[in-house]
Amino acid sequence: MPLWDWDYALAILPDLLLALVTTIEITVLGSVVALLLGLVFAVLRRAHIPVVDQILAAFIEIVRSTPLLVQVFFLFFALPRLGVTLSAFAIGVVGLGVHYATYTSEVYRAGIDAVPRGQWEAATALSLPRRRVWTGVVLPQAIPRVLPALGNYVISMFKEVPLLLAIGVVEVVNAGREIGSQTFRYVEPYTIAGILFLLLSYPASLLVRRLERRSVRT
Amino acid sequence: MSAPDPLIVFDGVEKRFGENVVLRDLSFTVAPGEHVTLIGPSGSGKTTILRLLMTLDRVTAGSITVGGESLSHAPNEKALSVVRRRIGMVFQQFNLFPNMTVRGNLVEGPTRVLGLSKDEANARAADLLELVGLGEKIDAHPTQLSGGQQQRVAIARALAMRPDVLLLDEVTSALDPELVAGVLALLKDLGETTDITFLCVTHEMGFARDFSDRVMMLDGGRVIEDAPPERLFTAPDHERTQTFLHAILSH
Numbered sequence: 001m002p003l004w005d006w007d008y009a010l011a012i013l014p015d016l017l018l019a020l021v022t023t024i025e026i027t028v029l030g031s032v033v034a035l036l037l038g039l040v041f042a043v044l045r046r047a048h049i050p051v052v053d054q055i056l057a058a059f060i061e062i063v064r065s066t067p068l069l070v071q072v073f074f075l076f077f078a079l080p081r082l083g084v085t086l087s088a089f090a091i092g093v094v095g096l097g098v099h100y101a102t103y104t105s106e107v108y109r110a111g112i113d114a115v116p117r118g119q120w121e122a123a124t125a126l127s128l129p130r131r132r133v134w135t136g137v138v139l140p141q142a143i144p145r146v147l148p149a150l151g152n153y154v155i156s157m158f159k160e161v162p163l164l165l166a167i168g169v170v171e172v173v174n175a176g177r178e179i180g181s182q183t184f185r186y187v188e189p190y191t192i193a194g195i196l197f198l199l200l201s202y203p204a205s206l207l208v209r210r211l212e213r214r215s216v217r218t
Numbered sequence: 219m220s221a222p223d224p225l226i227v228f229d230g231v232e233k234r235f236g237e238n239v240v241l242r243d244l245s246f247t248v249a250p251g252e253h254v255t256l257i258g259p260s261g262s263g264k265t266t267i268l269r270l271l272m273t274l275d276r277v278t279a280g281s282i283t284v285g286g287e288s289l290s291h292a293p294n295e296k297a298l299s300v301v302r303r304r305i306g307m308v309f310q311q312f313n314l315f316p317n318m319t320v321r322g323n324l325v326e327g328p329t330r331v332l333g334l335s336k337d338e339a340n341a342r343a344a345d346l347l348e349l350v351g352l353g354e355k356i357d358a359h360p361t362q363l364s365g366g367q368q369q370r371v372a373i374a375r376a377l378a379m380r381p382d383v384l385l386l387d388e389v390t391s392a393l394d395p396e397l398v399a400g401v402l403a404l405l406k407d408l409g410e411t412t413d414i415t416f417l418c419v420t421h422e423m424g425f426a427r428d429f430s431d432r433v434m435m436l437d438g439g440r441v442i443e444d445a446p447p448e449r450l451f452t453a454p455d456h457e458r459t460q461t462f463l464h465a466i467l468s469h
Contacts, residue, residue, distance in 0.1 A: 121274050122313035126327035126379060127303040136326065140317040 001185075009188045012179050016189060019175030020196050026092050026171065027158040033097025034157065035150060038104025043134065045105070046112060063102040069163055071095055076167045092164040092171075100157050107149045111142035151208035155201055162193075172196055223286070225250040225415050226271070226383065231280035231290075233266055233439075240266045242439040244280070250382070253409055253416040255426040255447070258436035259462060264419040267436075268385040271417065272307045273298065284383065303331055306376035307385040310392050312368040314360040320347065320371050321356045327379045339378075346374040350404055366397030370404060377408075384408075386418040398422070405429065423467060427451050435459045 044056055063071065072095040079086060086094070115138050123133040165174035176189030224247035233241040241263045248254050256264040269275045270282060273289065282290040284301050292298035314323050324343035328334040334342070347353045350370040352363075360368055369389055376384055386405065390398040402425045409416060409429050420426055426433055427447045435443040435456065443456045454460050 116311075116313075118309060118311050118313035119315065121272075121307075122309065122315065124274060124302075125272050125305075125307040125309075125376070127299050127331045128327065129330065132330050136330070137315055137317070141315075 003187060005188060008185060009192060012189055013192060015179060016172055016175055016192050019170055019172040023161045023171040026161050029093040030096035030157055031154045033093060034100035034104050037097060037101035039108050041101060041105035042108035042112060060102045063099055068099050068160060069166060071099055072167055088167045088169045091167060092169050096157050096160060100153055103153055104150055107146045111146035112138060114145055115141045148208050148212040151211060155204050158201060159197060222250055224248060225285055227283045229281050231282060232278045233270060234278045240439050246441060248415060251413045251415055253429055253431045255418045255420060255430040255433045256436060257426060257433060262436040263439045264436055265387055268387050268417060268419060271305060271385055273302055303379060304382040306379050306381035308372050308376050308389050310388040312372045314368055314372055316360050320358050323371060323375050324378045342378055346377050350374045365393045366400055369393060369401050383415045386416065388419050390422060421466060
């Protein structure tokens with residue numbers, strides 16, 4: 001049996017591409033959760049609200065100190081017992097989104113801290129409402145600085161999606177595994193899966209590097 | 219004829235940062251339209267007075283009122299905002315919003331705080347930029363302007379709120395020497411043509427002399443001398459004022 005069979009590789013490609021769509025969907029939706037929730041975490045932590053601050057700090061520490069796989073299993077098995085039934089796809093989105101939100105919140109925090117104190121003071125001197133200080137002054141300055149770091153987390157999340165095969169999500173690696181288990185040929189599906197990741201991750205990382213260079217210039 | 223009610227009243231104000239006492243039992247008043255300059259060595263509390271008035275810091279003890287309304291002990295955020303919007307501040311480092319154009323900087327407060335329409339705020343911004351000599355820079359970004367131009371925009375931004383009180387915190391200290399004269403001339407012009415009450419911290423003694431109705435000399439968190447400029451600069455009562463002026467004028 002040859003190491004690589006082109007006919008077989010071409011035959012399984014449509015199924016793998018279909019599974020890649022699922023991988024991308026989870027990445028996009030998970031990123032939306034991570035980017036929005038991370039921002040909420042960062043703003044709440046900056047507000048230093050008693051009790052909320054401590055609870056949030058503990059939550060972030062717990063999530064960051066435990067494996068993503070454990071968190072996904074927890075959501076998959078514990079939520080139904082609490083009366084919440086979600087599909088494996090939705091659990092994947094929520095699990096990845098919340099996990100990465102604890103990291104993006106730190107990124108946002110660094111960006112917010114980098115906004116000079118004088119900007120806050122100038123906004124106070126104009127009596128701008130608190131919400132407007134955030135939306136009009138602080139975040140428009142903080143977020144562009146941290147776009148490269150946020151982009152890196154999105155790429156990292158994309159590469160973590162295969163972890164969801166543990167709960168049965170048919171993303172591209174799991175699709176390759178299923179194809180392999182039916183044909184007992186694993187080299188082609190896993191190699192194609194790897195190439196598909198590379199084809200998306202590499203241009204994305206180039207884009208992030210470009211953003212980094214631009215943020216250094218400005 | 220009786221003197222007008224003071225616009226600004228500091229009554230027994232103390233400000234501490236931890237163990238460090240920056241202002242001690244400070245009491246003074248400022249009349250409407252008066253131009254008061256605060257001088258003194260570093261750490262004497264000049265900038266802290268401005269920061270307390272702008273509510274960037276809070277008093278440790280004592281009280282501050284503006285126009286009879288409490289600034290230091292406002293009952294709620296809304297009441298505080300009403301008093302605070304009577305005050306404008308121009309900072310040493312300009313603090314323009316770099317994510318906005320010059321126009322954006324000038325219309326932000328009037329539209330978001332004063333409730334002006336965009337057209338009204340734009341018209342006000344254009345007038346003020348003409349006043350500070352930067353009418354053609356309305357669509358520029360702050361990073362495209364020189365330090366002197368940025369400070370003029372910052373002055374225009376503060377004026378756009380039509381403040382009763384304008385606080386000037388070493389507004390020329392961060393400027394190249396050749397840009398200082400233009401900004402000071404603009405401020406002198408504003409002092410002569412408006413009825414704004416000015417509180418000014420500066421090391422430009424010539425400007426302080428020409429611009430001020432009163433000069434207050436601070437040392438160690440206290441006002442040690444408070445006199446018209448012509449007296450304070452020529453025949454100061456306090457020995458500390460003499461040594462300070464000697465040091466700064468011979469520099």
